[in-house]
Amino acid sequence: MIKQGLSLVLASLISSGALAQTVPATQTSNTWFKQGQEKLLEKLQQERAIKAKNVILFVGDGMGVSTLTAARILAGQLNGDMGEEGYLSFEEFPYSALVKTYNVDAQTPDSAGTMTAMMSGLKSDAGVLGVNEEVVRGSCSSTKGNEVVTAVELAEIKGISTGIISTARITHATPAAAYAKSADRNWEDISDMAIAENPERADCEDIASQLINFETNLEKRFLGVDVDGIEVVMGGGRRHFLPKDAAFNSTDAVSAVEGDRTDSRNLVTEWQEKYPQGSYVMDKAGFEAINADSTTQIFGLFNESHMQYEADRENDIAGEPSLAEMTAKAINVLDNNEKGFFLTIESGRIDHAHHAGNASNALTDTIELxxxxxxxxxxTNDEETLIIVTADHSHVFTIAGYPKRGNPILGKVVGVGSEEPSLAKDGMPYTTVGYANGLGYRDLGNESNADASYSEAAMAGRMDLSSVDTTVTGFHQESTVPLGSETHAGEDISVHAMGPSAHLIQGTVEQSVIFHLINRALGLVD
Structure with missing residues (x-):
């Protein structure tokens, strides 16, 4: 009541102009001052509906707070602005909070455990999907009885349409946590399970197979339930759905044999047989040909492995849709259901670019998100759709030095009042952004595929960057500790929300709370 009273008083002061009587005009006329007033009034006027017809969950994989800050600045600078003053689209949402990301068994988490928390409402261990903390990683038998129910499954049971989108392989940890139960996130297809050496794993189903059998498995698990399957699935990872036989290669296969499956199953064909009215697509042309008004189901696999980085997307052999295009198409299909929909969307390659030590691609994919x-x-209509934007974890990505306002975020540090790069104690310039560990320095010029950095050994320590253009796509920042891949970080990440129930996002919360927000908004569990 005290807080509410103070808010009303402050709103009254602002609207009546009373503040102008006590604060100098030079202060109240200042742009920053007026923007602050407007922002507070906007928040005070927010209506607080609870129930939503639709929920969209965006997950920027590896999108920590430093990534948000740097991407915001880069987006502004690409538009010709100084950069710091701007906002990414979701940073203007009215509600936000900090999220604790640790797994039950790990201080610094992985994507399997973090997304399982968001999908199920309970924290779990690193490396396992759709199961609780009692499961032993790699032990098939330990999953029995320890499976969790996800928001996607509950939405299907309720008759709400569902969709899963990722720029990573659709069998990768984050998207897979929405539909799969696995003692190991790496069991993307049967060839990954080493069943010959571990016969007990024959009782477990690989992740790709679980996606194809989602409807069947859910109906077996809950007797009397009748669902129609996930309506929209789009991402990469075709290799896990195709037999290990060149005869099944797609037109844009980059490997001599695209498929990995050693059980001779063609899961694409199996999906088409289950959903004869659905649309299977594997390239941009097929994607654009989808009629959103009449299509009941979409299965899109746009790459053998992960989809391209946004900066490299135009180089794809068969062509790929962007994340924004997939998002719009999915909504246009899902909103055909009058009962509503639940859509989860992952920008998976932010994480991959950071692992490769390449800030340019990480930030470009964040901007695309x-x-x-x-x-x-x-x-969508903000009166009926809750949109949540968050990350699963952060990375050891830093913004440091004392660059002046508007200095290129991917550039070398140039101090306030100076035109020349600042020099470290070793007499060499240094970049504003960098990594605490990883592969380290690479100067790959205009190479737009961040993964090219893995072709060379890790390089620690300092390099003379005096004549190096650090703003090009192929520049990889220096790192302090040499590792074969840069690692996740353990600090809190952010969550941003708008729409019904968004106001429940406050303070610092456990990652599992996100499920409960989705559940509250959609009424998944009565």
């Missing part, structure tokens, strides 16, 4: 969020906002 912001575009996808805007597409979702534009395509």
């Amino acid at each position: 912001a575009k996808a969020v805007k597409a979702a906002v534009d395509a």
Whole structure:
């Protein structure tokens, strides 16, 4: 009551102009001052509906707070602004909070445990999907009786349409946590399970197979339930759905044999047999040909492995849709259901670029995620759609030094009042952004595929960057500790929300609370 009273008093002061009587005009007329007033009034006027018809969950894999800050600045600078003053689309949402990301058994988490928390409402161990903390990683038998129910499954049971999108392989940890139960996130297809050496694993189903059998498995698990399957699935990872036989290669296969499956199953064909009215697509042309008004189901596998980085997307052999395009298409299909929909969307390659030590691609994919969020906002009604934007974990990515305002975020540090790069104690310039560990320095010029950094050994320590253009796509920042891949970090990440129930996002929360927000908004568990 005290807080509410103070808010009303402050709103009254602002609206009546009373503040102008006590605060100098030079202060109240200042742009920053007026923007602050407007922002507070906007928040005070927010209506607080609870129930939503639709929920969209965006997950920027590896999108920590430093990534948000740097991407925001880069987005502004690409538009010709100084950068710091701008906002990514979802940073203007009215509600936000900090999220604790640790797994039950890990201080610094992995994506399997973090997404399981968001999908099920309970924290679990690193490396396992859709199961609780009692499961032993790699032990098939330990999953029995320890499976959790996910928001996607509950939405299907309720008759709500569902969708899963990722720029990573659709069998990768984050998207897989929405539909699979696995003692190991790496069991993407049967060839990954080493069943010959571990016969007990024959009792477990690989992740790709679980996606194809989602409807069947859910109905077996809950007797009397009748669902129609996930309506929209789009991402990469075709290799896990195809037999290990060159005869099944797609037109844009990059490997001599695209498929990995050693059980001779063609899961694409199996999906088509289950959903004869659905649309299987594997390239941009097929994607664009989908009629969203009449299509009941989409299965899109746009790459043999992960989809391209946004900066490299135009180089794809068969062509790929962007994350924003997939988001818009999915909404146009899912909103055909009058009961509503639940859609989860992962920008998976932010994480991969950070692991490769390449800030340019990580930030570019973050900017594309912001575009996808805007597409979702534009395509929905904020009175009936809850949109949540968050990350699963952060990375050891830093913004440091004392660069002046507007200094290129991917550039070398140039101090306030100076035109020349600042020099470290070793007499060499240094970049504003960098990594605490990882592969380290690479100067790959205009190479737009961040994964090219893995072709060379890790390089620690300092390099003379005096004549190096650090703003090009192929520049990889220096790192302090040499590792074969940069690692996740353990600090809190952020969550941003708008729409019904968004106001429940406050303070610092456990990651598992996100499930409970989705559940409250959609009424999944009565």
